[in-house]
Amino acid sequence: xxxxxxxxxxxxxxxxxxxxxxxxxxxxxxxxxxxxxxxxxxxxxxxxxxxxxxxxxxxxxxxxxxxxxxxxxxxxxxxxxxxxxxxxxxxxxxxxxxxxxxxxxxxxxxxxxxxxxxxxxxxxxxxxxxxxxxxxxxxxxxxxxxxxxxxxxxxxxxxxxxxxxxxxxxxxxxxxxxxxxxxxxxxxxxxxxxxxxxxxxxxxxxxxxxxxxxxxxxxxxxxxxxxxxxxxxxxxxxxxxxxxxxxxxxxxxxxxxxxxxxxxxxxxxxxxxxxxxxxxxxxxxxxxxxxxxxxxxxxxxxxxxxxxxxxxxxxxxxxxxxxxxxxxxxxxxxxxxxxxxxxxxxxxxxxxxxxxxxxxxxxxxxxxxxxxxxxxxxxxxxxxxxxxxxxxxxxxxxxxxxxxxxxxxxxxxxxxxxxxxxxxxxxxxxxxxxxxxxxxxxxxxxxxxxxxxxxxxxxxxxxxxxxxxxxxxxxx
Amino acid sequence: xxxxxxxxxxxxxxxxxxxxxxxxxxxxxxxxxxxxxxxxxxxxxxxxxxxxxxxxxxxxxxxxxxxxxxxxxxxxxxxxxxxxxxxxxxxxxxxxxxxxxxxxxxxxxxxxxxxxxxxxxxxxxxxxxxxxxxxxxxxxxxxxxxxxxxxxxxxxxxxxxxxxxxxxxxxxxxxxxxxxxxxxxxxxxxxxxxxxxxxxxxxxxxxxxxxxxxxxxxxxxxxxxxxxxxxxxxxxxxxxxxxxxxxxxxxxxxxxxxxxxxxxxxxxxxxxxxxxxxxxxxxxxxxxxxxxxxxxxxxxxxxxxxxxxxxxxxxxxxxxxxxxxxxxxxxxxxxxxxxxxxxxxxxxxxxxxxxxxxxxxxxxxxxxxxxxxxxxxxxxxxxxxxxxxxxxxxxxxxxxxxxxxxxxxxxxxxxxxxxxxxxxxxxxxxxxxxxxxxxxxxxxxxxxxxxxxxxxxxxx
Numbered sequence: 001x002x003x004x005x006x007x008x009x010x011x012x013x014x015x016x017x018x019x020x021x022x023x024x025x026x027x028x029x030x031x032x033x034x035x036x037x038x039x040x041x042x043x044x045x046x047x048x049x050x051x052x053x054x055x056x057x058x059x060x061x062x063x064x065x066x067x068x069x070x071x072x073x074x075x076x077x078x079x080x081x082x083x084x085x086x087x088x089x090x091x092x093x094x095x096x097x098x099x100x101x102x103x104x105x106x107x108x109x110x111x112x113x114x115x116x117x118x119x120x121x122x123x124x125x126x127x128x129x130x131x132x133x134x135x136x137x138x139x140x141x142x143x144x145x146x147x148x149x150x151x152x153x154x155x156x157x158x159x160x161x162x163x164x165x166x167x168x169x170x171x172x173x174x175x176x177x178x179x180x181x182x183x184x185x186x187x188x189x190x191x192x193x194x195x196x197x198x199x200x201x202x203x204x205x206x207x208x209x210x211x212x213x214x215x216x217x218x219x220x221x222x223x224x225x226x227x228x229x230x231x232x233x234x235x236x237x238x239x240x241x242x243x244x245x246x247x248x249x250x251x252x253x254x255x256x257x258x259x260x261x262x263x264x265x266x267x268x269x270x271x272x273x274x275x276x277x278x279x280x281x282x283x284x285x286x287x288x289x290x291x292x293x294x295x296x297x298x299x300x301x302x303x304x305x306x307x308x309x310x311x312x313x314x315x316x317x318x319x320x321x322x323x324x325x326x327x328x329x330x331x332x333x334x335x336x337x338x339x340x341x342x343x344x345x346x347x348x349x350x351x352x353x354x355x356x357x358x359x360x361x362x363x364x365x366x367x368x369x370x371x372x373x374x375x376x377x378x379x380x381x382x383x384x385x386x387x388x389x390x391x392x393x394x395x396x397x398x399x400x401x402x403x404x405x406x407x408x409x410x411x412x413x414x415x416x417x418x419x420x421x422x423x424x425x426x427x428x429x430x431x432x433x434x435x436x437x438x439x440x441x442x443x444x445x446x447x448x449x450x451x452x453x454x455x456x457x458x459x460x461x462x463x464x465x466x467x468x469x470x471x472x473x474x475x476x
Numbered sequence: 477x478x479x480x481x482x483x484x485x486x487x488x489x490x491x492x493x494x495x496x497x498x499x500x501x502x503x504x505x506x507x508x509x510x511x512x513x514x515x516x517x518x519x520x521x522x523x524x525x526x527x528x529x530x531x532x533x534x535x536x537x538x539x540x541x542x543x544x545x546x547x548x549x550x551x552x553x554x555x556x557x558x559x560x561x562x563x564x565x566x567x568x569x570x571x572x573x574x575x576x577x578x579x580x581x582x583x584x585x586x587x588x589x590x591x592x593x594x595x596x597x598x599x600x601x602x603x604x605x606x607x608x609x610x611x612x613x614x615x616x617x618x619x620x621x622x623x624x625x626x627x628x629x630x631x632x633x634x635x636x637x638x639x640x641x642x643x644x645x646x647x648x649x650x651x652x653x654x655x656x657x658x659x660x661x662x663x664x665x666x667x668x669x670x671x672x673x674x675x676x677x678x679x680x681x682x683x684x685x686x687x688x689x690x691x692x693x694x695x696x697x698x699x700x701x702x703x704x705x706x707x708x709x710x711x712x713x714x715x716x717x718x719x720x721x722x723x724x725x726x727x728x729x730x731x732x733x734x735x736x737x738x739x740x741x742x743x744x745x746x747x748x749x750x751x752x753x754x755x756x757x758x759x760x761x762x763x764x765x766x767x768x769x770x771x772x773x774x775x776x777x778x779x780x781x782x783x784x785x786x787x788x789x790x791x792x793x794x795x796x797x798x799x800x801x802x803x804x805x806x807x808x809x810x811x812x813x814x815x816x817x818x819x820x821x822x823x824x825x826x827x828x829x830x831x832x833x834x835x836x837x838x839x840x841x842x843x844x845x846x847x848x849x850x851x852x853x854x855x856x857x858x859x860x861x862x863x864x865x866x867x868x869x870x871x872x873x874x875x876x877x878x879x880x881x882x883x884x885x886x887x888x889x890x891x892x893x894x895x896x897x898x899x900x901x902x903x904x905x906x907x908x909x910x911x912x913x914x915x916x917x918x919x920x921x922x923x924x925x926x927x928x929x930x931x932x933x934x935x936x
Binding site: 045049050052053054055056057058059060061062063072073074075076077078079080090093096097129130133151152154186188190195196197231237239240241270271272274350352386387388389390391393394396397398399400417418419420422423424470471472473474 | 525528529530531532533534535536537538539550551552553554555556557565569570572573574576577578579580583633634635670677678679680710713715718748749750752826827828829861863864865866868870871873875876877879893894895896897898899900932933934935936
């Protein structure tokens, strides 16, 4: 797409000449690099609660963020008014991070090579609201039909289309139209005085037909209801170090917390990550190869170009247990003299981009999932998780189960109450002794928070066995 | 930096006219009831790392939200487009959506007689948060970091010192004639130093001060020194063996437990049976010394507001009194569902149905100092950080990562990390055996130091 084909030209009259003028203004105080990030976001959400559609929402937000870089310094300003005087004012504000005469000319804008990872011909946000409503109502019915003990169902469908335009003083020019849709569902089960919760959801950079054909409302509804019913019989989880088996898919949040954040280049540039200086060193068992791949078609964490206009990549983080690389954006790659991996992302035009994950997963191994379970004498089999968190400086991370079972003498036995698993990033993966042949990516529901910025991400693992991990239950 | 006058120019829009105009247009277009919120804000932030400015950010923004009703059907829209065309789209979009949502007998604006606002100065807005020249703001951040790093040679690195300032201005209007306006301001200073032990292992921690006026902001030096103290005491942390011992929560971690309790008394969770406190009104749910208050009108408070997100006056609500659950926290919708009266706790963003938010939510302090509480414990765990989100409000199950200091013979001894603390919130409320005298607001939720018995610590 050339500048003249973008929405920002048609709707707001922003021409290539304007872009160069704004960038020139941003560099007037001597900045070395400047970029503009235009964003136009439309979103819809519908939710059903107690079998009623209590809320339907639509919204539009638009704006432009101007960044100026001078050495390690970043100046940033944004405006939600795309009138030329407002953008120029933002450019002048950001410019003042530098102090001196203008030094860098603005290069001719040249369009970045980009992937075509998602369909944008009929973005989900344009589909009929009634069709979305039908989806959430179907989910509500299916969850309640699953079992008479399901007493509450809350279901939401949310989609958006984000149109972006990035122009940089180094000649970077990129546009993208990024659809994103997500279905989510919570079911509550009651038996006597006993209550339990199950949750499910998914989606990706897809349109509404994904939920009509590939992953239906019934699929998510039955999954949430199944979990809630199972949790009714959950018993206390054990406390202490033991063998842990992680099921395939979403439990890949282990990678996101244990190593992913610690490998973001900004922390390593500043020397504040527990992984600082470990490139080339062993940080996992030789069975582990981990990548961050922003180029998977239609995945929630995928993008054609990152929010700095660079094409996304498939980056090897750990190869056979050896740490290979970091996830970088423009600033860190320049300061660290390493390649930009296309991981510069931001929540919106109001935010400064920084290195972020896309889809982070471990490649499949050779063990069968059955053999992995059979090898455990006494341990925990965790198949679903809520959220997780990491302290990147000391490497300690946690993630909390939403569905887990005991393994006793090689057999999966009782369901366990929710509990946290805790470990130490640079060591956790050295405990991986078996890697399944069943790699799965998650359903497409993850959102990652860093410095207050939320971005959609994906994770995945095959079934994994860790010989030792601390399980945070209450049973003695 | 941009001159302050440039930012001020953005906020001259007459929000009051816009909000009331949107409501009038929605009614004219066929809504049976409507409510609009118009907001403007400014933000400034700077981060100084190792003495050098790393980021400077300054901007103003605004937004408009509309909720309409067609009888008992509701829908909402939002936009940052304040033009006539933008407002038309906002109104038409909301009315179109409201045709497809469900009839809900409890939907609707509050009863007219419930509407209103607290009058008088609630001390929420001070324009001095923007009074400092740019260099002085950067200096706040620089001084906080410097004070931290100069405290000890083991503090070798830093995630920086920061200074933030923001102001907000909003008008809420509805078709019952309510128009409420409020302004707020914040400023904060923080430091995040990194310390390195002899074995190379690093630790970081942070400290901060937040206030509505610069005059009440703690000095950057005191913030930096406290950040240094908190970071240094983590050096050499280790795991302990799994055990059950008394747990003492420092005030910030204790207030995170109050956040969980807030979620459990949130009327939206109650009517959905999604809280372990559903159906417990009037019952004893906590130790006799536990009195929990939600105060939305405390002057200068971070959770203070003249009116809630639906135009109902904020108020003080006794949530737990001497261990007995006295009230849930409600907006109009949850109150109707439960056959109760709203407690003025509606929260509203730009979009969607109102949620429920706290005012200043705090535990009444006891009489003993944290030192006295710790001094009585032979063997215990003083928690200074929780990690992760392992709280299930439906069941009350609680399991989070933790770090802190081990208590031996009444003294804080070695640092501990990579353990979990687990229990059930139902039991935890009953097992609060000590409440400190050190209540201090660093946010809208605040707690004194707490001692909890019966928690399980999982480690080696």
